[in-house]
Amino acid sequence: MSAARPPVFPSSRLSVFVAALLLTTAGVAWWLGRRSAVPETAWSAFTQLTDASGVETSPSLSPDGESFAYSSNARGSWDIFVQRVGGRNPVLVAGDSAVDEVWPAYSPDGKQIAFAKRGDGIFVVGATGESARRLTRFGSNPAWSPDGKQIVFGTEPVVTPYDVVGVGVLFVVNAAGGEPQALDSLRPGDGYQPAWSPSGRRIAYWSAAGGVRDLETIPAAGGARVKVTDDPALDWAPVWSPDERYLYFASDRGGAMGIWRIAIDGSSGRPAGGPEPVASGVDVAMDSPHLSSDGTALLFRSKIESVNPAAIGFDPATGRAGAVTLLQHRTGILAPGDVSPDGQWVVLVSVPDRRQDIFLMHPDGSGLVRLTDDEPRDWFPRFTPDGGALSFMANPSGKYEVFSLRIDGSGRTRLTDFSVDVADAAFAPDGKRLLVSLGSTRRDGGIGTAPWPLTEKSLTPVPQAEVGNGKLWPNNWSHDGRWLSGYVVGESGEVTGHGVYELATGRARRLNSDSRSYDVAWLADNRRVMYFTTRGELVLQDITSLERRVIAARLPYPPDQLGSIALSPDGRTVYYGAQQVEANIWLVKQPSSGQTPP
Numbered sequence: 001m002s003a004a005r006p007p008v009f010p011s012s013r014l015s016v017f018v019a020a021l022l023l024t025t026a027g028v029a030w031w032l033g034r035r036s037a038v039p040e041t042a043w044s045a046f047t048q049l050t051d052a053s054g055v056e057t058s059p060s061l062s063p064d065g066e067s068f069a070y071s072s073n074a075r076g077s078w079d080i081f082v083q084r085v086g087g088r089n090p091v092l093v094a095g096d097s098a099v100d101e102v103w104p105a106y107s108p109d110g111k112q113i114a115f116a117k118r119g120d121g122i123f124v125v126g127a128t129g130e131s132a133r134r135l136t137r138f139g140s141n142p143a144w145s146p147d148g149k150q151i152v153f154g155t156e157p158v159v160t161p162y163d164v165v166g167v168g169v170l171f172v173v174n175a176a177g178g179e180p181q182a183l184d185s186l187r188p189g190d191g192y193q194p195a196w197s198p199s200g201r202r203i204a205y206w207s208a209a210g211g212v213r214d215l216e217t218i219p220a221a222g223g224a225r226v227k228v229t230d231d232p233a234l235d236w237a238p239v240w241s242p243d244e245r246y247l248y249f250a251s252d253r254g255g256a257m258g259i260w261r262i263a264i265d266g267s268s269g270r271p272a273g274g275p276e277p278v279a280s281g282v283d284v285a286m287d288s289p290h291l292s293s294d295g296t297a298l299l300f301r302s303k304i305e306s307v308n309p310a311a312i313g314f315d316p317a318t319g320r321a322g323a324v325t326l327l328q329h330r331t332g333i334l335a336p337g338d339v340s341p342d343g344q345w346v347v348l349v350s351v352p353d354r355r356q357d358i359f360l361m362h363p364d365g366s367g368l369v370r371l372t373d374d375e376p377r378d379w380f381p382r383f384t385p386d387g388g389a390l391s392f393m394a395n396p397s398g399k400y401e402v403f404s405l406r407i408d409g410s411g412r413t414r415l416t417d418f419s420v421d422v423a424d425a426a427f428a429p430d431g432k433r434l435l436v437s438l439g440s441t442r443r444d445g446g447i448g449t450a451p452w453p454l455t456e457k458s459l460t461p462v463p464q465a466e467v468g469n470g471k472l473w474p475n476n477w478s479h480d481g482r483w484l485s486g487y488v489v490g491e492s493g494e495v496t497g498h499g500v501y502e503l504a505t506g507r508a509r510r511l512n513s514d515s516r517s518y519d520v521a522w523l524a525d526n527r528r529v530m531y532f533t534t535r536g537e538l539v540l541q542d543i544t545s546l547e548r549r550v551i552a553a554r555l556p557y558p559p560d561q562l563g564s565i566a567l568s569p570d571g572r573t574v575y576y577g578a579q580q581v582e583a584n585i586w587l588v589k590q591p592s593s594g595q596t597p598p
Helices: 010-037
Strands: 045-048 056-061 067-072 079-084 091-094 101-106 112-117 121-126 140-144 150-154 169-176 192-196 202-209 212-219 235-240 246-251 258-263 276-279 284-293 297-315 320-326 337-341 346-348 358-361 380-383 389-394 401-406 422-427 434-438 446-449 470-477 484-488 495-504 507-510 528-532 539-541 548-551 565-567 573-589
Touching: 010 389, 056 284, 056 297, 056 573, 067 101, 079 101, 079 112, 091 112, 091 121, 112 140, 121 150, 140 192, 150 192, 192 235, 192 422, 202 235, 212 235, 212 446, 235 284, 246 284, 297 337, 320 528, 337 565, 337 573, 346 380, 346 389, 389 422, 401 422, 434 470, 470 507, 528 565
Parallel strands: 056 101, 422 470
Antiparallel strands: 045 573, 056 067, 067 079, 079 091, 101 112, 112 121, 140 150, 150 169, 192 202, 202 212, 235 246, 246 258, 258 276, 284 297, 297 320, 297 573, 337 346, 346 358, 380 389, 389 401, 422 434, 434 446, 470 484, 484 495, 495 507, 528 539, 539 548, 565 573
16 A cells, blocks of 8 residues: 655645735735835835746846846756746756756856856856856856856855755856956855845845854955854854845744845945845745846745654565655654664654754654754754664764764763864764764764763774765765765865775775765665755665666655755665645735725
8 A cells, every 4th residue: 555645836836825824924014114214115016037846946037127047947957047037938048968057157247147057167158048158167156246247156056045065165267267356254154145235335244053044144245254144043154134234034033944134234245134034935935036137026935844753665686676665744854863773663854944954753653753843953863773773963061972862862972062163973883983084174074982971082094085086075885884974075065976985994985976965874785875866866875886776766756955865774775855845936026006905
């Protein structure tokens, strides 16, 4: 008997959600505006601009307001399209099936579009798709200076603000070409999704430290950074109003992702008031705001998403996949992280999302229980070798540390006490040694044993190995304890595949370069691993010969964006996060002068 299907989110349902929720919040925005000295007219005229199946994202409105550019995965890879506002005929302007083109940005004169190729740098193309040229060999999320002569961009790509490696910094490059220059005073983790102010004086962006995402500004010529928001809410994707009086941004501070704004002093970059809601809902996330050149229209992305655990039958002898069963049918995100050594439990985590907690269930999906229920973000849960407890990362103190917790919810123990964030951790098969990878400011790690908590002094370093054009960040062990496995981070901060490190010899090697997932799942033979590619293919790979085999598995839904994967102890069941996502581009305007807000 087949498992119950998770909820389906067609564009029509997304449209109803957005329209109803936004009309409600428009009243809130109007009420807030009435309290100010100069009342703000409500943003209440909403129009859905895209309605194709799949995901349309990263909108950029042309300076004349007649067209908009966006990124879509409708053709199997991410491409850049341009579409007339009010039209339904998208035109492809950058579409290489072998790479992903993302994050378009119109030039101030509307004649060019800057965009990024994932893992390949910043490019510029004519607004109708002609004469594409390369500007840099790295970078993401480009934004033009107001005079069109320079482009600011980040090093680490942003797929979701809830999940970044923490190595993002900002660079500026001449739009005609040349060597990119880093903005001074920024450290790794300090620079994502920059936006140039209309006067050209400052650049707004968001930073990531200890799980907190705040807005900041910095002089365009470099200098001291200034905090704009400073609280636990996740704030990201800032854009300036044309008069430089406000920063509009996306935030989950209202309980769900929505569009907010904050008054700002354009000369100093300091906040001049508190955050105010513009549009927010409940089940639908609204983000990626982009203002028109006159400030009267706002583009944004609406998104509804769920991830549910699924089980794939697998024969480790023949390498063939069998039936796929969906194990839950919840809204929200619930992805598998590990399977207990006795095969009786699967640990799940609601990542990446506003609330990141840990859950347990039986392999058939029954007995689902929430193990943690608190504000700190919980990451990467893994069973201890005896199966009686879990190790995981959380940030109750403002930086990520490693904790353990028994599977009945008792015995919470702090395992590390470092001066920097912990990026990953896992116990060795002997249950005594703990592997720890430290965060972006250190980019190293080591192995330690009790007494807990570990400190820098009690950690035996494990060198961060160079593998090709990246560095290996180890985060797990083979079953025999011989190998460490992990993900490879390139110079730009993008995850570019997986690698292994042999403890006895100190030898490291890259396994692949076609995945942005953090995990591989080890088979019991300690010779083969499984993982998901960026395209959503399930791959079986030999770590010695590097032979890869794509497993023909008919997945009811593609894997989640983190490529979550776990294997049962006997290797006969693969667990993954089955994702459903629908995202469209919307336009909202203020009523014409003389009209009365609702």
